Amino acid sequence: MQITTQTDYKMRDLYNRANRLEYWLNRINTDLDGSDKTDLLCLVRYMQDKERSILWIVRCITILIIIRKQLRKPFREANIEDLRSLLHWIDNKGYKPSSNEKFRIVLKFFFKVVYGNNKYYPEQVEWIYTRLSKEKAGKQMSVDMAEYLEEDEVQKLIESIHSVQKKAFIAYVCMKVELDQKSFCGLQILI
Numbered sequence: 001m002q003i004t005t006q007t008d009y010k011m012r013d014l015y016n017r018a019n020r021l022e023y024w025l026n027r028i029n030t031d032l033d034g035s036d037k038t039d040l041l042c043l044v045r046y047m048q049d050k051e052r053s054i055l056w057i058v059r060c061i062t063i064l065i066i067i068r069k070q071l072r073k074p075f076r077e078a079n080i081e082d083l084r085s086l087l088h089w090i091d092n093k094g095y096k097p098s099s100n101e102k103f104r105i106v107l108k109f110f111f112k113v114v115y116g117n118n119k120y121y122p123e124q125v126e127w128i129y130t131r132l133s134k135e136k137a138g139k140q141m142s143v144d145m146a147e148y149l150e151e152d153e154v155q156k157l158i159e160s161i162h163s164v165q166k167k168a169f170i171a172y173v174c175m176k177v178e179l180d181q182k183s184f185c186g187l188q189i190l191i
Helices: 017-031 034-049 054-071 080-092 097-115 151-160 164-176 181-190
Strands: none
Touching (some): 054 080, 054 097, 151 164
């Protein structure tokens, strides 16, 4: 019997993090050019040096590519008015408040690291609040009742599942979304 040491152990990459990062690094090279490509690669290198998670690096890359396409000018040439209109576009795009805040956080982080030498926020972004106001953050995305499963659809879903644990999980979730008592009792019978 061989005992593995801590250095022999390697976690499996269930999310294909390395491949995803490689894909998005290629996207930087194909979607951006000039100073934007250099600046974004500088941010990625900084994040890797600070051992940030690959998923967070990928998230920053995707957000910054979206922002760059919307700006329609290099990041270095963006002024306060450009960023105000960008934030207005983000607010009206229909993103959830948490996504909206992530856009703001990534934008400020990018400008601070690349253009502020990670010491200060340049004037283009120093005025941007990363937290949304209560009225914007409290805006709930309404869900149409048509998006919920009907009782017969839930029953078909449960019938198609082979594992008892998964059936129980679906029943629990349905209970949490406040299906009426009759529907939930029907789910218990199916399990």
